[in-house]
Amino acid sequence: MAHLLAGKIAIITGGGRGIGAGITKRFAEEGAKIAIVQRNSPPEAMLGEDIVYVKADLSNSSEITSAVETVVQRFGGLDILVNNAGIMFEKTVEQMTEADWDHMMAVNLKAPFLLTKAAMPHFRKRHAASIVNIGSIEGLASNPGHPAYSASKAGVHGFTAAVAVDHGHEGIRCNAIAPGWINSDLSEIYIDSMAESARVRKELLVMHPVGRLGEPRDVGNLAVWLASEESAFVTGQVYVIDGGRTKKLPLPIT
Template sequence: MRLAGRRVLVTGAASGIGLAVARTFQREGARVAMLDRDGHRLKEAGGVAVVADVADERQVEDAVERAAAALGGLDGVVNCAGIDLVRDFEAMTPAEWSRVMAVDLTGPMLVCHAALPALKQAGRGTIVNVASGAALRPLENRTAYCAAKAGLVMFSKTLAVDLARYEIRVNAICPGIIDTPMFRSSWEGAADPQAELGRILDRYVIKRIGDPDDIANAALYLTGDESKFVTGIALAVDGGRTFH
């Protein structure tokens, strides 16, 4: 098993990409702590459940401490928690902007900051931040989301430089359209959902919706020893969207 003995914290783990990551890592031998603000779904998912809002500093500090205690330490972190906002810039409020930044950018920073002592104690570690293809190419009516995810990519690259001395590797993943509740809202709320989905897929070389396991497998690669000489990258897993 590729992650035998690893102790990993996964945020946003109650559903979507986070849940797929947690389950994939467990199958590969990792002990996983699953952090999410949805306690009910976490209980259904199984594993070590830690309820917290990643945008709340005190909750994050407490949650990471509990996760490390339950697992006996931490060897890795995968930040999957995130929210979207589809809003015309003129209609967007400062409060909406701030909430997206708090969850999508500040949240991963808080988790990384809180987890760093445990990762250092382990002697080496990995951090994977799930950003978005929107960090690499802009999308209409998503100024806050695109800005936050672009910030997360640069945060990951800079953190990779800062933490290399501790043998902690930091990478980002930039998913394209993935079959999750958050992504489905991109087209299901349209007047003609199928037409909207077709319009979205026209941007892609691979003309299908991605699966959460596509991202989980990328996170597995970036967490495992196969990528031990890889740090500071933003890996696009997007069906060719970013170069098409």
């Protein structure tokens, strides 16, 4: 069976943990050469001849440009960009400072713009390229205390559509994945911090019609398809991957 990403070269931001690690693993299984671009080094066990680490502060435009050039020099080109890295904090509009807002937008929205801009000249040389942006169901709705996060992810969704429209004629596709609750080390820490963590876990399961929480591999599977030629006629779309959570209407508590 042929690998879907054989011979492809990919940048995955934040590819060393959580959802990003799930995408990295699936891309590797499908034959891609991968550069994990993020601020902190990923686990050494993830790296090898075809998976390298390129250090970059994704709130710094010069480091982003340098990282893309480093990847192209290392592997000889670029076919896929996965804008996965992001941050989240809980503050209402009144609690947030202007600096808080600017930092959220710099990492979650400006970095994908700068990475996409830096990648464009290299994509054109390949005549077929794919951008996969990681948005969120919170770009479609919101949890309490997430005005900046929700705004940044809604921006990612809008940016996805605009890039698809502007660059489709060049063979450059752009799609977004909007994950719901995905198991990760950070989500486990968050649940464990709750006073009634066992109850929280049970309620989280009930929220999902499929009866389980998402796994990084679930997102990785979808990212592989969007990055591959199997989805060659798909662009400008936002794919919700949440186990049916946002389709389930809540009933009154009795």
